[in-house]
Amino acid sequence: MNSHFGAFTCPDTLRLILSKLAVTDLARACCVCRVWNAVACDNDLIVDAFRSPWKLREVVGRPINSSFWRDNGIAKFAVSHRIARSDTVQSLAVKYSVQVMDIKRLNNMMSDHGIYSRERLLIPVSNPDILIDGTCYIELDTHAKREVAVLYLEGEPDRKPGSLSTRVTSAQGKRMIIDSLRRSMRVDDATAQYYLSISNGDPRAALSKYSADLGWERNIGSTVLFQFPGRPVVEVLQFCFGFLEDLLSIKDVLNIIAEQLLYVEQIQFRSKRNYILDNEILIGAKVHASKHGWLLLSRKNHVRMSSSFLLYTPFTHKIIRLPESHIMNDDSMATFSTAPTSPDCLIFVLTVGCRKLYVSTCRLGNKIMKVWRTVSFDGDQHGKVDSVIFVGGVYYCLFCNKVMGSFKVDQEDWKIHPHPVPATAAHQKNEWNENCLIESHDGNLLVACRRFPDSLQIFRYDQSEIKWFKVEKLGYRMLLLGVTSMILPADEEASKLANTIHVGGQYCSSFGSCLCYFYEPPRGLFLGNKEKIWIYDRIDKKKKIWIQPPQH
Amino acid sequence: MSSSIASSSSSSSSSSKKEKKISLKTSDGEVFEVEEPVAMQLEIVRSFFADNEDVTEQTVMPLPNVSTAAMHGILEYCRAHEEFRRRMPEAAPEEEVRAFEAGYVDRKSNEELKEMILAANYLNISKLLDFLTGVAAKRIENKSVEYVRAFFGVENDFTPEEEANLRREYEWAFEGVDED
Incomplete structure (x- = not known):
């Protein structure tokens, strides 16, 4: 019985209970324990209790x-x-x-x-x-x-001619409004002025806008940073975006990967830093890969029917746009080799065309001549591309017809490899629903194969033997599966997450929530129970995009 | 196993035509045969069958996170709601539903309630989860922090200093709290 109780420190269920409390009950809930504090102090919950x-x-x-x-x-x-x-x-x-x-x-x-x-x-x-x-x-x-x-x-603030906004005409009036905005927002002059200007001088619209942004920042702020004692810098472990299927409202769907880390060390809400994500970039974009704090995105160009790629880091909001190419389309799959700040950074895009496969590469190091180099190979018989990855100078792609292709960058050599779960009559369909390539911590190629409802296997590829071997243990690492997938260290403070697999995104569409798997040899994999975490809204089917932490 | 309980109670409500049953296996290995419309209230089951066209009626769906005891409680609730729906498809008889729900939770101990919340969360039955979390909220209404900790078996992991600070910050919330 007792083993269950831990689940009441699971933010998902907890939030449901706390959302039904009155303001004073909610305030006392803040004093129960750290996890409760984190959930109950959420401004949205407090406001809801206040207004409902x-x-x-x-x-x-x-x-x-x-x-x-x-x-x-x-x-x-x-x-x-x-x-x-x-x-x-x-x-x-x-x-x-x-x-x-x-x-x-x-x-x-x-x-x-x-x-x-x-x-x-x-x-x-x-x-x-x-x-x-x-x-x-x-x-x-x-x-x-x-x-x-x-x-x-x-009526509504901005539809009211002759309202407060008319006073903005005089300099003194404007000064007054900025002062009062500054006070109510508790921000500096420039920020108050900014919000006033984007609201056409209407102070109340400015306040609404600011309040919306606050909620938005708060979501990110509280999900991004974890401060560990004894560390000189704020260490960003990782965070994820749970995108709604339609990718419409970013601020509602930012989600946390590491709720579990609350057990490890409470998030210091008061010392958080604000991150504003440039949601313009993310809305409607397809996320391909994440490395060292960067995301590779593509956006469909509806006029030219092609896709343009860009790299974006939510940590500094830097955007690197890649040149357009008519070859790439909405189904292209892409990845990149390392942080784009490195001159070695290579971007790969695989496009399945009519009887042809196109591998396009672009080297970022050449700042003046950023161009795509495209090589084509015969054949589209392998079907759609499940997953692509770059490991040790080779670009791998997993096809849904149960083969794996590889592209050696320096030799431009295209090769076909076996699939860890080869196609047989029985396995052909519906058996292994999702396969995903991952780079292991030591530069090996791994693949995670998931079968509904609760079986997941990991294989390691041995290049010399051209064979796949089953991986039984992750050690002090955790595996994150989703739209982007990766292995992250789970040692020291995060050791409670060691040997765990966290599934989100397309991997959980059937449940509409994230599942968490555990290794427990010799029983093997089983579905986590109380560790079913970071599900904010159990109904919509969020995709999890894990962002690899930046390099230090 | 004792699937007889499940099937016998359903036979009273089954209509003339043979009803489709779905087999669900709890963590302790017990198999429940559940009428399809009732089982479909369990979102996890519904999506399992919706996503996997090749599963047959013979498929036994394992539910490794649900105990037999919790399953009994959950099925009682889902069956009652299915019955309401069957009788009045347009609008549920609100008073009857409320009377049923009140009687239903009165019989549940705190332990049972907690176990069922976890099960309802796992099975993704939003209506039941919403209802049960509401009951849990009601049970900790106006209760002291210590009571809430004991109720949910939550450990206090604040340092004494942190807790004192919080209590000072929320001093206003500690007036007129019920005696434990």
């Missing part, structure tokens, strides 16, 4: 004091009323069916005369129904002298 009793759609902005969330009583909310010439406190009290005294108290008004010097008054919420499906902005009101969740009844 009132059926609010959204709460925008972050309170300066976290105790803002402690109480979500109706007094926390107010309606913003822009003062018009004819308004009096009495008329407003009638209009909003509230007491005159309540308006005065909320706005700290000594007399009725003060209202014309103000831009707006906060009106207490008398009927909670007006909150339903509304959007509240957390604002520190200078008159109320506290943070209030403010509802704007007049």
